[in-house]
Amino acid sequence: MPRFALHAALAEIPADQWDALAGAQPTLSHAYLSTLESSGCVSPRSGWTPRHAALWEGDRLLAALPAYLKSHSYGEYVFDWAWAEAYHRHGLEYYPKWLSAIPFTPVPGSRILGRDAAARRTLLGHLLETVQESGVSSLHILFPTDEEATWLADAGLEIRHGVQFHWQNAGYRDFEDFLGRLAQPKRKKIRQERRKVAEAGVVFRILRGAAIGAEEWAYFHACYSRTYAEHRSTPYLTRRFFEDFCALAPDACVLMIAERAGTPVAASFFLCDRDALYGRYWGSTEFIPCLHFEACYYQAIDYAIRQGLQRFEGGAQGEHKLSRGLEPVRTVSAHWIADPRFRDAVARFLAQERGGMEAYLDELSERLPFRSAADPA
Template identity: 60%
Template sequence: MELRHHARISEIPAQAWDALAPDDQPFLRHAYLHALETAGCIGAGTGWQSAHAALWDEGRLLAAMPLYLKQHSMGEYVFDWAWAEAYAQHGLAYYPKWLAAIPFTPVPGQRILGATAALRRALLAAVLDAARHSGLSSLHLLFAAADETRWALELGCMRRSAVQFHWHNAGYRDFEDFLAALSRDKRKKIRQERRRVAEAGVSLRVIEGAQISLRDWSFFTRCYERNYALHRSAPYLNLDFFERLGDKLPQHCVLLIASQGQRDIAASLLLRDSTALYGRYWGALEDVSCLHFEACYYAPIEYAIAQGLQRFEGGAQGEHKLARGLQPVETASLHWLADARFSDAVQRFLERESLGMALYINELEARNPLRQTGS
């Protein structure tokens, strides 16, 4: 077997890549990663340089992983800025680093593709060995699957835990059935928030797949870009990427557009597979009280129930999601640092952080919004 690094996903045949990818999950599809590169979201001037790792045997792809050479830590949702600052204070370079992740996407799941578990583990071992001889500061594997987490720990990586909030479908018949499962105060709050949106004259429509027009993508992008502008930051993605996503992976795209009277004022984009809905991006041209909650939580949950999906992942962070029926879920990222001194220091930090994270998750679970007997 031979380990190769590819500066473009197009160097790997799409059919060979997708044959190893999990069934029907959009973020690891060749077309998704290719759209990021061809739209310029990844590449020159972005701080992301593709270095996709692949195991080959006489022209046959055995295993692969999305891998990037990073010049910063933006767009990752696992924050290591303090580590980079500590390196700099000691006259060392933290960047560039290797990052195995889905760019701009904190969806947990498989990160290493392979025909067998043994080949997936072999690729991870080969990449770690290459990292040790690369002269780079570190290798990071974000939001990894359980088996990948176990392998990485066996191979000498450090684990960092975080928490996300996911909604789980308990076989609800409709949104009212879901509300009935919540405590009284949470039911009341959600109904009040949905009522505010309705009283403002705002309604939402769902557009799926190939029904999403170029005009719809253009409108959504305006909303998405405005959301970043309000936070004084630049968006990671662009209209070219969204149009490519809609063209190549339409079966995964769900667009919610909010209208006030005859005027469209907001939009949220979700991706889906056969079992899950993934909350992604949102923006509004007008400020309407509680519209964010409606477009990013309540309407997606309603859609997931109607479609019989098992869960809705609401994205990274956001303790406020707990009050809206989403539950805490622990995620894992794995880290390897070349410098033994910093590795030891980070290991001690992570041990303390993991204790705090465990207490935090216990606290969140104690505030479970699902109805208790008599509530």
């Protein structure tokens, strides 16, 4: 009979067995999640206590799910601060809570990993039973697949909708071919923005995997840390994390460094697999107009076209991405609240929010930048 277990570190689960279930997406890989732990970015001290769920048949891993006990709501990109505040106003403890997510990473994908649907559903059943018996306030599963969201809704979790912006490759030959799909005002704006960066003398050096050296990592991390400092925040990830993960999964790491007269002025970091490029972090040491758009979007789209990738995921939030060729995509999360009074209140709120989100997605779809057949080429 299959055995359910919780693991206090991903290192307790063999990497080859985990990756056989996780597929190719880099953020789900054993290397990514275990390096978050070994580098200290994910730990009880940082508010992330690993409790990875696994279903075993002897020494054979049948199903798995990345899970954590959280003592706060930072680094999640699905915001429940108001729910926590409501709990505290009523003298109840919201934290710790159970969370299944990729830490600091709003990349949608499978969360309930398994050899087949039966194993995945069995694991989910054990997890829900464990959560309910643990006495914590809630369980949150962030950015799962639509299929998993259906399973979770059937199991009694409330579904929440969000929106991200992704660029889709329609078989473009090059960046100019992509621009040709846009309405004339949008093409003009993008060309103006790219011209400002070029006229400032900025060129890009694109490095992947082993080509990224210690000097480049040091500069990128300084840029990354500066971005957080400008927002009066503390960076989640250490330089050690980036270097160690790149050593384990070099093909997954793409670093773009903007230089002027041979001196770096900005850097942007992406994850990559065989299908997609994932925008993650950027920063600069000098302000140059429109450099952010070039480093985070235009260079990424150009790279995706040249590499034959199917999409570029631009990350959470940011309506400004719409006018630059990224399209709105619905995301989902699932939530179980232990206290029946708060469970009902959250359910009512999410039903109302879902209606508003549908209207918002409709509005965004009407503002897509692509030209119609009647528009000038």
